[in-house]
Amino acid sequence: MEQALAKGSKVVISRAALQELIDALAARRYQVMGPTVRDGAIVYDRIAGVADLPVGWTDEQEAGRYRLQRRGDDALFGFAVGPHSWKRFLHPPVETLWTAHKEGDGFAISLRDEAPPRFAFIGVRACELHAMAIQDRVFCEGDYPDPTYQSRRRGAFIVAVNCGQAGGTCFCVSMQTGPKTESGFDLALTELSHDGGQDLLVEVGSAAGAEVLGPLPRRDADDTQLAAAEAVVARTAGQMGRHLETEGIKELLQENLEHPRWDEVAERCLSCGNCTMVCPTCFCTTVEDHSDLSGASAERVRSWDSCFTMDFSYLHGGSVRHTTRSRYRQWMTHKLAHWIDQFGTSGCVGCGRCITWCPVGIDLTEEAAAIRAAPHAKKEKPGEQP
Numbered sequence: 001m002e003q004a005l006a007k008g009s010k011v012v013i014s015r016a017a018l019q020e021l022i023d024a025l026a027a028r029r030y031q032v033m034g035p036t037v038r039d040g041a042i043v044y045d046r047i048a049g050v051a052d053l054p055v056g057w058t059d060e061q062e063a064g065r066y067r068l069q070r071r072g073d074d075a076l077f078g079f080a081v082g083p084h085s086w087k088r089f090l091h092p093p094v095e096t097l098w099t100a101h102k103e104g105d106g107f108a109i110s111l112r113d114e115a116p117p118r119f120a121f122i123g124v125r126a127c128e129l130h131a132m133a134i135q136d137r138v139f140c141e142g143d144y145p146d147p148t149y150q151s152r153r154r155g156a157f158i159v160a161v162n163c164g165q166a167g168g169t170c171f172c173v174s175m176q177t178g179p180k181t182e183s184g185f186d187l188a189l190t191e192l193s194h195d196g197g198q199d200l201l202v203e204v205g206s207a208a209g210a211e212v213l214g215p216l217p218r219r220d221a222d223d224t225q226l227a228a229a230e231a232v233v234a235r236t237a238g239q240m241g242r243h244l245e246t247e248g249i250k251e252l253l254q255e256n257l258e259h260p261r262w263d264e265v266a267e268r269c270l271s272c273g274n275c276t277m278v279c280p281t282c283f284c285t286t287v288e289d290h291s292d293l294s295g296a297s298a299e300r301v302r303s304w305d306s307c308f309t310m311d312f313s314y315l316h317g318g319s320v321r322h323t324t325r326s327r328y329r330q331w332m333t334h335k336l337a338h339w340i341d342q343f344g345t346s347g348c349v350g351c352g353r354c355i356t357w358c359p360v361g362i363d364l365t366e367e368a369a370a371i372r373a374a375p376h377a378k379k380e381k382p383g384e385q386p
Helices: 015-027 126-140 147-154 207-213 223-237 249-254 261-268 274-278 324-343 364-373
Strands: 010-014 031-038 041-046 057-062 065-070 094-103 106-111 119-124 157-161 187-194 197-204 285-291 297-304
Touching (some): 015 119, 015 197, 041 057, 041 065, 119 126, 126 324, 197 223, 249 364, 261 364, 324 364
Antiparallel strands (some): 031 041, 094 297
C-alpha cells in the first residue's frame, strides 16, 4: 500500500504520469513553462506536454559556442542550460510600471493592478534554484521589496530536475550550487533509464507538491532506484567543463583592481552586455518615461539594463565607468566579490551562460585564474570607479 505523500517522500512515475502532472498544473490554471527546442536552441517557453520537451536533444557548449546535437536516447532533460533563465518570467525584461491619461487640467495615474500570471516551471536546475534564491534577496528583502517580483515568485510552482548532463561551460560544483537540487522546489525529478525505457524518480519538496502529485499513478521508490538517482548526480558532478577556485576570491579581486589582466580582457570585450542578459542573477534595470504625440497619455517602463552600457553609470557630467576595462571589472568584481558584501553570497551560480554566450568567448573562470596566478595589487587609477 502506498504511503501518504509528505515533504521528502520519493516515488517513481512514468512519462505518461509526467504528462498527467503537466495536465494537472494546467487544470489549476498555471501557465506551464518548460524547456523546448526553438531556433536552434533550447529555450524556456509555454508547453502543453511531454512532446514539447527537448526529447533526445543535448547541447554542446564551449566559450562562445552553442550547438544542439542528437543524443543516443530519448532523454527529456539530457542537456545543460540554454540562453534563457527563469528570470525572464519572474523579473520581466520589459515591464510597464504605470500609465497616465489626461483628465481635465491634470492626469490620472493608473498603477498595474491586474493579477500576475501563475507560472509552473518544469525542469528547473539546481543552479537556477540558487539563482532564484539570490534574486529573492534582492527583490523580496530589505526596506524596498519589489511587489511585482514578490507576487510572481509567490505564485510559482517549481518542478526541478537533477542534472543528468553537464555542459562544457558548467561549474556549479565549484559554486556549491549543483548538480543536485536540495531545496526551493515543490517537486524534483531525476531521469532513470532502464531497458530502453525511462521512469522518473520524484522527490516531494512541499505540501503543494504533494497535493498535485497525490492523485497521479506512482509507486514507492526502491533502494535500486534511489541508488541509480544518486549515481546520475554523481556522474554529472564529474562532468564539469569548468572549475573556479573560490577560496578567498572576494579579497583577491578587491585587492587587484589595477591588475593588467583587466586591460587584456578589455581588448577582447565588446561591451555588448550578452553576459548580463543571459545571467540568471543580474538584476540591473533602467526606467524610461514615454508619452504620445498629443500629450494625452504617458507611461513609465522598466527594462533590463547592463553595467556594460556607457549610460548605465552616467551621472551629471558624464559616465563614471567610461572604459570597457572599468565596466568588465565592475561586472566581474561585483558578481564574485562585492555581491558577498551586499547580500552575503556570491552572485554567480556556475551555470556557464556568460561563457557560452559571449561572442568572443571570454571565460570568467579563466580571468579569475589568471589574476590568482599572478596577483598584482595596486591602487586604482584616479577618475574611474571600481
